[in-house]
Amino acid sequence: MLNPISLENQNYPTQKPEELIERVLNATTNKNDLVLDFFAGSGTTCAVAEKLGRKWITCDIGKxxxxxxxxxxxxxxESKSLENPKQKYGKLAKTFVTVNTGIYDLKKMQELNQDKYIEFVLQLFEVTPKKQTKKGFAFHxxxxxxxxxxVWDYWNNKESNLDIFFLENLHQTLGKSVSKRVYIIAPANAVDFISDFHELDDVRYYFLKIPYQIIKELHPKDFAKIRQPKSKNKVNDLDNAIGxxxxxxxxxxxxxxxxKLVxxxxxxxxxxxxxxxxxxxxxxxxxxxxxxNYNEKDGFIMxxxxxxxxxxSVQSTLHIPLQNTGDxxxxxxxxxxxNEFKQVIKTK
Ligand SMILES: C[S@@+](CC[C@H](N)C(=O)[O-])C[C@H]1O[C@@H](n2cnc3c(N)ncnc32)[C@H](O)[C@@H]1O
Known part of the structure; x- marks a missing residue:
């Protein structure tokens, strides 16, 4: 028999029961209505809205x-059905997208002329400007x-992405001798890799992705940084953060x-x-x-x-034991x- 409680539990402090939100949504909305929850937490509202055939938008400040x-x-x-909590819901979610706030400001940035754009993104990633040519390739x-x-010249690559073909071409030109590490700055939507670096012949190509967030430099106001917690019981301490x-x-x-992940x-x-x-x-x-058990097809599922x-902490490293890992x-x-750094690691 299914255990409805464990099927519902997301292990998120302050998570509300689906039954409660179901009552609220049934009392206040009809099928196909749009439900909006600004303080999503574990996403109870959107999960219940999904199951009740409502459209939904949700957001949260916490990673x-x-x-x-x-x-x-x-x-x-795999979660429980609302009608019969002893059964699984059994349907896939309708297609949804995840976005970072401020996507509209990418347009502003793209309107910068080429020199201003290069100057801006170098500053952003704390790069000292230094124009040089290595094996015929321009470095910034x-x-x-x-x-x-x-700086990846997206202005000449409007139709293509920073993908494996680009990288292999670049690597063929540069070879192993130029540097063990090369950074490439590019708009996040133009980078085809989920990992933050890709390795060819022991050379690591790192992608410094320009996110679609409100851009401090293009904005007249200074913002406070949003702090992410170091422990689970502090996940709700984010409410005072703005910006x-x-x-x-x-x-x-x-x-x-x-x-172990070391x-x-x-x-x-x-x-x-x-x-x-x-x-x-x-x-x-x-x-x-x-x-x-990551695979590209299903995407990232925590x-x-x-x-x-x-x-x-073990001898100046951190250890995280992992069970049931895939390839x-x-x-x-x-x-x-x-700030995030994403890496796909082979286990075998
Ligand atoms: C009480 S929890 C919501 C729990 C949710 N009803 C559930 O069932 O899981 C409140 C959430 O609001 C988020 N939050 C706090 N301040 C925020 C802000 N300014 N913008 C967006 N989300 C915020 C917190 O990160 C937290 O996840």
Whole structure:
């Protein structure tokens, strides 16, 4: 027999029962109406709206909430039916999209002329401008770690994406000798890779993706950063945060060894807002979200979310034991300001 409670439980603090939201929606809406919940949490409202044949829009400021809802909807067929809680709902969710706020500002950015755009994105990722040509290929600058940076010329690539063909072409030109690491800055929607880097012949090509968030530099007002929690019982402490900020990918080194995810390095590329200091290794880690049986076709479905306070530290590395892993895991490392680094890791 199904256990309706465990089928419903998303392990999200403050999660409301589906039965309660079902009552509210039945009392106030009809089929095909549009239901909006600004404070989604675990996504009870949209899950129930989906099951009752309502359209829905939902949002939340927290990353844990985002991945919980994505999973809840992508696996809604496995959750309990509202009519008969002893049975599974059994239907897939209708197609939905996930978006970051501020998508409209990408247009503004694209209207910048080429030089202004390059200047702007170099600043954004803290790159020192330094024009140079390596093996006939134009580079635009250098990051703090000394590795070179290319600004992908999307203005000449309106019809194509930064995909494996582009990378293989680039790699054929540069070869192994130019640098062990190359950064490529490109609009997030133009990057075809789910991972934040792709390796060819021991050279790592990192993608610095420009998100569709409100762009501080293009905005007259300074925003406060939104802090992500380091422990699960703080997931609702986000309510006072307002504003937006730019995504600055953290530096991560992680491997999968003996059924464990071993994190050797997690450094964020920003100063802490209150202290204006750079944070030490692991200090800025908020949580690690994992799909332990990742495949590209199904997309990312969270199986574990481990908050940094619950991660075991072993001889200056962090260890996360994982069970029932498939051939690949996809790991999203998230810092306290919500910046993400995504990596697909082979387990065998
Ligand atoms: C009480 S929980 C909602 C629980 C939800 N009803 C459920 O069943 O899971 C409130 C949610 O509001 C989110 N939140 C707080 N301030 C926010 C803001 N300014 N914008 C969007 N979401 C916010 C929090 O991250 C939290 O997930």
């Amino acid at each position: 844990y909430s985002f991945y919980t809802i994505q999973k809840r909807l992508l696996t809604i067929q 600058g250098e990051r703090k770690d000394g590795y070179p940076v290319i 937006f900020h730019f995504s600055l990918q953290p530096e991560v080194e992680a491997t999968f060894e003996n059924n 994190i050797k390095k997690f450094i964020s590329n920003f100063r802490e807002e209150e202290t204006n200091k750079y944070l030490e290794n692991f200090e800025s880690l908020s949580m690690v979200v994992i799909d332990n 199986s574990d979310c481990i908050f940094s306070e619950d991660i075991e 690949n895991i996809c790991v999203i490392f998230i810092d306290i300001y919500g």
